[in-house]
Amino acid sequence: MVHFPVNHPARPIYRVLAGLVGLYILVFGVWGVALTWGGPLFARDGDWALGLRTNLAFSLASVVFGIVLIVGASRRGNLGHYMNLTAGVIFLVTSILMMSVLQTEANFLNFSMSTVVVSMIFGLLLLGTGLYDKVGTDEHAEELRQHRNHPVHETHLRRP
Template sequence: MATHALHPRHPSPRPRARRRRVTLDEHLPVDHRLSTVYRFGAGLMGLVLLAFGILGLIDKVGFFDTRGDTVAGLNTNGALSVLSLCVGLLLFAGMVIGGNFASTLNMVLGIAFLLSGFVNLALLDTGLNVLAFRIQNVLFSFAVGLLLMVFGMYGRVSGNLPHDNPYWKARHPDRVRHAR
């Protein structure tokens, strides 16, 4: 019954191949063609958020006014406008820096927008809705989150990356050496 506890396992004749762990850190190679996609995504979403934030601040709505005011079909107040400006500027910084930073920033902010959509969906019509969200804001948050995630993951996360992709090369160094 418990013979496996008494006898140590015999080492296998073939040592196990050590699997490399892939992370989305800065040490991954930078492909300039992919960096263009990351920069474009960050810049486009940053521009949309900056425009929304500026239009919201021009309206001079109260900072935490929960009834808000409509700007470009979305509800807003001063806090949401300032938050939109800050995130838009952060995305523009990602666009300027580019590379893996822009990709990771797009993915992180995309997840944050999705989570914000779910949280604010739960807070609709409550006294805790300090950003004056309405259902159109929730849908906008989901759309921006998904777009940012697509722009950030493009070329980095896939089951069928081409063999000249730098992320595929980083994940399969043994195959790259054999192909040379």
């Protein structure tokens, strides 16, 4: 993947951002589990946690995803890079799928439109952080930088 920057200078900021998203998701999940504990797993009640509608299944999934994102953000290698890319896609796909079944019985995660919007924002944030937090050797980063700045490469980019 030549287009992913390696050793981006803002990489620590992106990892902190991914960690904060993971922390919010973890707190939301724990709060949701506390609110919905003892109820049906896929309830479609009016339970709200931190401004988002939830049920026990969605809260438990949020706890798992929050822990995974925090672990990924705390690692120095490329594990966080791949976890953020994957989580970003999962959040975007889930939000689109849940939006399509919002007013039906298939809304098994009890999403509301605000939950869809927040999931899309988190998906885009995680995808963005995943694009810029790749780690590599200094030689690999320099090789990619030279490839991007090579005169032959630049002439292909210019159009007469």
